[in-house]
Amino acid sequence: MTVLEIKDLHVSVEGKEILKGVSLVVRSGEIVALMGPNGSGKSTLFQTIAGNPKYVVTQGDILLDGVSIKDLTPEERFAKGLFVGFQSPVAVPEVRFAFLVQAILNKKMGKKLSDANPRLGEAYKLASELGLKLDVFNRGVGAGFSGGEFKRAEVLLALLTKPAVTVLDEPDSGLDIDGMAAVGKALLGLAKSGGGVLLSTHYARILKFLEPHKVYVMYEGRLVMEGGAEIVRKVEEVGYEGLFKNGGL
Numbered sequence: 001m002t003v004l005e006i007k008d009l010h011v012s013v014e015g016k017e018i019l020k021g022v023s024l025v026v027r028s029g030e031i032v033a034l035m036g037p038n039g040s041g042k043s044t045l046f047q048t049i050a051g052n053p054k055y056v057v058t059q060g061d062i063l064l065d066g067v068s069i070k071d072l073t074p075e076e077r078f079a080k081g082l083f084v085g086f087q088s089p090v091a092v093p094e095v096r097f098a099f100l101v102q103a104i105l106n107k108k109m110g111k112k113l114s115d116a117n118p119r120l121g122e123a124y125k126l127a128s129e130l131g132l133k134l135d136v137f138n139r140g141v142g143a144g145f146s147g148g149e150f151k152r153a154e155v156l157l158a159l160l161t162k163p164a165v166t167v168l169d170e171p172d173s174g175l176d177i178d179g180m181a182a183v184g185k186a187l188l189g190l191a192k193s194g195g196g197v198l199l200s201t202h203y204a205r206i207l208k209f210l211e212p213h214k215v216y217v218m219y220e221g222r223l224v225m226e227g228g229a230e231i232v233r234k235v236e237e238v239g240y241e242g243l244f245k246n247g248g249l
């Protein structure tokens, strides 16, 4: 079953067209990887999927479980089962991380945001499995988090949300090898339980921990190549210039 479908998406930022007709699908149980050189438009796609109002859809659509979410607010998209993690997550130091976790759990369970939540213990357990020190729960969201802690915290929130679709922009950047293993295992778990995962990556090292079902390559706002994990290995070997020069694989 298709859980996320991007249909001929054109997106402009401040009047400049960045995405020029992007189409892709993520099915239930699939991990789909998006690669592409710096500035090709990967984060633009992820911000647009999240519903950042700076990114204006001028053509095309975004479907979650077959229903358009293009005109929904980020909160409405989240409520429908979409989780998006960003390349550079935003710190909100005035909100305690434990409160954010509790609020997310409460929102999922239809409770008041400030209610005590019985699943907080589960969050501590998952955090340990992700190698996240428990003191982060007593700190502000992102307050002094290291790059790797940010990425692990993001994956923790995804695991707790159990989204229909998890979209993560460079979840492997800044992670040490143990972090990569933990995050890889978590993403495999999300897919195994029927969720779809869309992630961007620059590196083949993630393949040690998960094999994407499909890999797309973006270039100047368009998807120019589609295949399997061999694309990731080829990019590592010859770079994008080499990949494009020889007309592909």
Ligand SMILES: Nc1ncnc2c1ncn2[C@@H]1O[C@H](COP(=O)(O)OP(=O)(O)OP(=O)(O)O)[C@@H](O)[C@H]1O
Pocket (backbone or CB within 6 Å): 013, 014, 016, 018, 036, 037, 038, 039, 040, 041, 042, 043, 044, 045, 087
């Ligand atoms: N607010 C903005 N104003 C102007 N240009 C923008 C804006 N946001 C993105 N762009 C441009 O859009 C292009 C795509 O950027 P994007 O961040 O999507 O690339 P990316 O593929 O994620 O790159 P990276 O691998 O470096 O993360 C870049 O040329 C970028 O400068």
Ligand SMILES: [Mg+2]
Pocket (backbone or CB within 6 Å): 042, 043, 044, 087, 169
């Ligand atoms: Mg990016």
